[in-house]
Amino acid sequence: MPSLIPSSDQPQLELRGIRKVYASVVANDGIDLVVAPGEIQAILGENGAGKSTLMKIIYGMTAPTEGEIYWRGQRVQMSSPNQARALGIGMVFQHFQLFETLTVVQNVALALPGRPDLDDLCQRIHAVGQRYGLPVDSKRLVHTLSVGERQRVEIIRCLLQNPRLLIMDEPTSVLTPQAVRKLFETLRQLADEGCSILYISHKLDEVQELCHSATILRSGRITGHCIPAQETPASMARMMIGKELVPCQRPKPITSETSEAKLQVQALSRTASHPFGTALKDISFELKPGEILGIAGVSGNGQQELMFALSGEDPLPARQAQMIRLNGQAVAHLDSASRHAQGLGFVPEERLGRGAVPAMSLADNTLLTAYGQGLLKHGLILRNAVDQFSQCCIEGFRVKCSGPQAPANSLSGGNLQKFIVGRELMQKPQVLIAAQPTWGVDVGAAAFIRQALIDLRNSGASLLVVSEELDELFEICDRIAVIADGRLSPVVPIEDTDVETIGLWMSGIWPHEGMDHSPEIPSISQPASSAMGSEVYRVA
Numbered sequence: 001m002p003s004l005i006p007s008s009d010q011p012q013l014e015l016r017g018i019r020k021v022y023a024s025v026v027a028n029d030g031i032d033l034v035v036a037p038g039e040i041q042a043i044l045g046e047n048g049a050g051k052s053t054l055m056k057i058i059y060g061m062t063a064p065t066e067g068e069i070y071w072r073g074q075r076v077q078m079s080s081p082n083q084a085r086a087l088g089i090g091m092v093f094q095h096f097q098l099f100e101t102l103t104v105v106q107n108v109a110l111a112l113p114g115r116p117d118l119d120d121l122c123q124r125i126h127a128v129g130q131r132y133g134l135p136v137d138s139k140r141l142v143h144t145l146s147v148g149e150r151q152r153v154e155i156i157r158c159l160l161q162n163p164r165l166l167i168m169d170e171p172t173s174v175l176t177p178q179a180v181r182k183l184f185e186t187l188r189q190l191a192d193e194g195c196s197i198l199y200i201s202h203k204l205d206e207v208q209e210l211c212h213s214a215t216i217l218r219s220g221r222i223t224g225h226c227i228p229a230q231e232t233p234a235s236m237a238r239m240m241i242g243k244e245l246v247p248c249q250r251p252k253p254i255t256s257e258t259s260e261a262k263l264q265v266q267a268l269s270r271t272a273s274h275p276f277g278t279a280l281k282d283i284s285f286e287l288k289p290g291e292i293l294g295i296a297g298v299s300g301n302g303q304q305e306l307m308f309a310l311s312g313e314d315p316l317p318a319r320q321a322q323m324i325r326l327n328g329q330a331v332a333h334l335d336s337a338s339r340h341a342q343g344l345g346f347v348p349e350e351r352l353g354r355g356a357v358p359a360m361s362l363a364d365n366t367l368l369t370a371y372g373q374g375l376l377k378h379g380l381i382l383r384n385a386v387d388q389f390s391q392c393c394i395e396g397f398r399v400k401c402s403g404p405q406a407p408a409n410s411l412s413g414g415n416l417q418k419f420i421v422g423r424e425l426m427q428k429p430q431v432l433i434a435a436q437p438t439w440g441v442d443v444g445a446a447a448f449i450r451q452a453l454i455d456l457r458n459s460g461a462s463l464l465v466v467s468e469e470l471d472e473l474f475e476i477c478d479r480i481a482v483i484a485d486g487r488l489s490p491v492v493p494i495e496d497t498d499v500e501t502i503g504l505w506m507s508g509i510w511p512h513e514g515m516d517h518s519p520e521i522p523s524i525s526q527p528a529s530s531a532m533g534s535e536v537y538r539v540a
């Protein structure tokens, strides 16, 4: 249980009457908030409740329409992130703020005052990474990093600024359980040293474990406060969404051994496309109709490469076309549009940039993948049909936004995720590949998306779900496998395994073919790839 909030007369931060109005939305309305030194305070709320907007106001990225900010007793106009950083405020963003064409060390240098010596900075990055269990290679270009690795860079960049207030907007959404544990140790240590932490998360068990206090937002207003240690995740969820959560209903598998696989992957191998990528090694599995196969693993172990190979973003040479078969047809050499035309849907892990074009409206983003749903005629766009499709998606998936013309980047993270998942599900793909489908989505909406995935499976479709959330995989999948260092473990029925076993497999240790699934092995060889806070080994 988190220790008591250290008492102090003077708050570290105080907000009075903060209001933020966008063209069509009141994102924050009359927010009063007090954060004590050393306090870890959670900010809870549904997608679109106004959490990120409030944090951006504190960090000087967004100007409030009304209201006052006091920093250690002094009124301040927070006019830019530079000013916030100079005061000692650091922020880890939900949507990473990194320059993809620069290296890790260059990105970190940009956030520090003056012109730090890059060699010296590499050493400091290494030291912080070692100390807090966040290993990262400073010389790598950011675009070659997985989402989990980018998140490490964000966290390290903040820690190097020695913050007095740390704002963390869903910092653990793509971290492994071990990395989360390490991070929490770090955060508790920082709090003990007097650093205050504002912590946004939809993972209520983590909030309960870490936070001294919690403030609940609904529709831009504060609707309550609680002490998470005195609550349960279910009671906090109720406070957030105003009703009870309904658990997912997953009927027994409807697939049979004799049904023909919809997706077959046979001995898929691929060299890494860049020096820091992961090569795919002899991956084989198949997806039957009416089943969900989950792939667990530590981010950066080949998930991205596998997704690119399966979706068609990174097609293989024609002579290897047979490595991936969709409905019996060899497709490994085809691009994503051709695979899409054959019934493949794809929800990528990066919602901004890959899942949606940020500056385009939701309607135009609909067209990117749903053009085959009667939205075009003789090559011309049927605008009414596009708007209707988008509106159905907005209503069906409870996306909070001003309508089909809202730019994708004006939606809160969770709402955009619901839109992207909804757009793909509405097309009723025969095979759906989804990476981190509930990343950043609130508990109510996550349950809704999981049920929608199960419903698609019940209709006879085949789903491949790649997620770092083991609980999620165990809730929705029929079978599960692990990817580590570009290799795939045996695929096992979900009822024949458990979280501990899969957790162990995630470190690259699993039984050989023909053995039972109890991993008594291991004779461990060299480290296979860096994982969060622990080495990954593979079986010799």
Ligand SMILES: Nc1ncnc2c1ncn2[C@@H]1O[C@H](COP(=O)(O)OP(=O)(O)OP(=O)(O)O)[C@@H](O)[C@H]1O
Residues within 6 Å of the ligand: 022, 023, 025, 026, 027, 045, 046, 047, 048, 049, 050, 051, 052, 053, 054, 094, 400, 401, 409, 410, 411, 412, 413, 414, 415, 440, 442
């Ligand atoms: N730049 C913007 N332009 C217009 N509306 C915006 C903009 N940024 C945020 N909003 C709107 O303000 C509201 C609050 O969004 P915010 O991102 O603060 O929510 P959130 O609680 O952080 O949600 P999530 O949990 O999904 O990240 C939403 O309705 C969102 O669509």
